[in-house]
Amino acid sequence: MIQMPKGAPSLAEILIDTDKMPWREKSLKGVSEKMLWRNEETGASIAFIRFAKGSGIPAPHLHASNQFMICLSGKYEYTSTGVTLTAGTFYCNPKGNVHGPAIAHEDTIVIEVYDGPHYPIKPDRKSTRLNSSHVKRSRMPSSA
Secondary structure (H helix, E strand, O other): OOOOOOOOOOOOOOOOOHHHOOOEEOOOOOEEEEEEEEOOOOOOEEEEEEEOOOOEEOOOEOOOOOEEEEEEEOEEEEOOOOEEEEOOOEEEEOOOEOEOOEEEOOOEEEEEEEOOOOOOOOOOOOOOOOOHHHOEOOOOOOOO
């Protein structure tokens, strides 16, 4: 038996039949999720996110933790940079990096992972705009 380090969290295996889970509508029209796992202490989470064609995130925003996405199907573009996720692509957005707006050019499903809380302050449901004094811009290195 493997000995876990002292103080390590107690983990249990989980198995979820995601085909039987219902999609839960989010506050933005055309965006829904299947929350697979969430750590209430840290805010870390793993979810399927579904964007209906034409939906997306209407304004630039940032996250309080690193965001990772794997596109399972569709075409989803961050319009300010042209970064486009298509089936099989992996996207890493570092903590504090301003990104968006974004639009789904096709019905799109991604796996989205956060290694901590999503937002430094939960955004207003009417707008995802953040005060510019809280914004740090950074560029991802090119893969050249």
